[in-house]
Amino acid sequence: MSKTIESKREKLEKLFQEHGYTDFKWIEPKTIVVSQWVRMKCMFGCNEYGKNSCCPPNVPPVPECERFFHEYSTAAIFHFAKKVEKPEDRHAWTRKVNVKLLDLERAVFLSGYERVFLLFMDSCSLCSECAETRDKCKNPQMARPGAESMAMDVYSTVRQYGFPIEVRTDYTQEMNRYAFLMIE
Numbered sequence: 001m002s003k004t005i006e007s008k009r010e011k012l013e014k015l016f017q018e019h020g021y022t023d024f025k026w027i028e029p030k031t032i033v034v035s036q037w038v039r040m041k042c043m044f045g046c047n048e049y050g051k052n053s054c055c056p057p058n059v060p061p062v063p064e065c066e067r068f069f070h071e072y073s074t075a076a077i078f079h080f081a082k083k084v085e086k087p088e089d090r091h092a093w094t095r096k097v098n099v100k101l102l103d104l105e106r107a108v109f110l111s112g113y114e115r116v117f118l119l120f121m122d123s124c125s126l127c128s129e130c131a132e133t134r135d136k137c138k139n140p141q142m143a144r145p146g147a148e149s150m151a152m153d154v155y156s157t158v159r160q161y162g163f164p165i166e167v168r169t170d171y172t173q174e175m176n177r178y179a180f181l182m183i184e
Contacts, residue, residue: 026076032180033160053134055145058133
């Protein structure tokens with residue numbers, strides 16, 4: 001790694017830590033696994049399909065998602081682990097984390113990375129009731145898609161970097177969730 005890249009990463013890591021993020025890894029966006037099966041799971045298995053302004057079909061087609069990731073030279077994966085009492089508790093927790101991550105995205109932007117873009121660790125749940133389409137979104141400047149909405153195979157992608165992730169069989173098990181910060 002060149003001294004310039006290393007110096008930039010050190011500055012960004014300091015910024016990450018100032019915002020309370022220590023469980024992250026640098027990745028090369030070209031290693032992000034984009035798969036059609038992820039979109040199919042959104043379409044046929046997710047209650048938010050067509051009901052969330054940052055989920056399919058309100059996001060680009062799979063080939064455009066892949067092209068988006070390839071436009072970046074670096075990214076960071078942020079790991080969050082949590083147990084919840086009830087399935088619906090996940091949304092309040094992820095909303096809180098995602099809002100805090102937006103603060104980090106803004107700080108990275110203000111430090112000179114105009115193309116920085118956050119992918120939430122879950123579907124956008126900033127509003128208690130989603131407007132369902134991008135043109136009616138109440139928070140268009142803050143709304144972001146989750147990695148899965150962009151057809152990312154999060155399981156395959158994070159495993160490449162040694163992060164834990166397994167299918168949970170019940171909500172008493174700890175969740176391993178991941179947010180991605182694309183940086184250029």
